[in-house]
Amino acid sequence: MTRGFFALLGLVLAAGIAALYWGTDGFRVVTSEGARELAVERSPRAVPDVALFDQNGHAFTLADYRGHTVLVDFIYTRCPTICSVNGDDFQRVLTRLQKNTGDRKIDLLSISFDPANDGLPALQLYGDRFGAEAPRWRIAVPADRHGLAALLKTFGVVVIPDGWGGFVHNSAVYLVDAQGRLVRILDPDASEQLAVATERVAAQ
């Protein structure tokens, strides 16, 4: 054993631990899903001012929501699984928020990432299925491809083909505050937490 051994060992240990520390954001996350939740919580990001149209064919932009707290989710209306669950969750959250917060400005926004299939009729059908009424709960699709790409990038949504003609995507609910900043990424299954976090952000 030589002094060179300890130098080499120390170097490898230091570099290895540093790399793993960096790669896990300080030993806190191992998945990209966890990483994006942590990143948003640490530094809220401004959402791009994208133009969309809703289930009534009404055009609007994300900037129209300034002064409102918005719960956003990403869907495609043909989705047989997770989006329906999201729809149900949204419905429940909406009911609770209406009961608790009265006239406080909290809106829901479901954005389709499948403009090829989700035209006005599809958005309307989806909205009817869950009793969504604009503008309190809009089912919307971006007006153009660039807007969609900008939204997916900012929110960190990854959409991949499911091999059966549909899509698989990271499902989450995105909380955008009154200043138009994405402040939290939440688990759609935990509707209680979702409502609490939303009320807290809305009360700020």
Place this chain on the structure above:
Amino acid sequence: MNTRFMSSRLVAATGLWAILWFAPLRLALERDMAVHMIVQLPLLACVGYLLAVALRRHEPHWIAQGDWLGIPGLLLVIFATSFWMLPRMLDAALADPLIDLVKFLSLPLLVGLPLGLSWRRMPLLGRAFVWANFIPKLGAIGGLYLAAPTRLCAYYRLDQQAVAGWALIAVAVALGATWFVVVFVGWPAADGEAAQTCRAPQEAA
């Protein structure tokens, strides 16, 4: 070692690297989680192992001196493989070609190369320790992939994740069986060294 041997190994290593980096093949291997983890990543490590075999004679003195029993080298291999086992790093490599390039450089240089240099220096007991840790852990990770109710990678489906889990378990079982045979029955051509994948022919020392 003669120069022809060395240069043929160098050509093989760079050739394999270039083929793996070639876009259609690279994307094909990365399309599936199991193939990405069990074919592409080990092949990249093999590139580095071939480099080590070719360049052994030119190993700097301070490395040969400091790499006592191959411990720092093996530690480097463990850190680098752990890093690329992070699901978010697989995602990052798929999302960003630059990160993929980092993967393509670090797996040969920080996994295969140090493995090829340090493994010879490691005593039999040390090698046995490494295998005995590596094989069950591989199987355990496979089991975790199967048990995970959610997707670990944003770019891979849940069913792909399950296939990757089974594949890892299969590799662990195969390695375990091979290891058992080598230890208790004996490797036909072995001269006291455990067998391993992508091993270059023994050099006439």
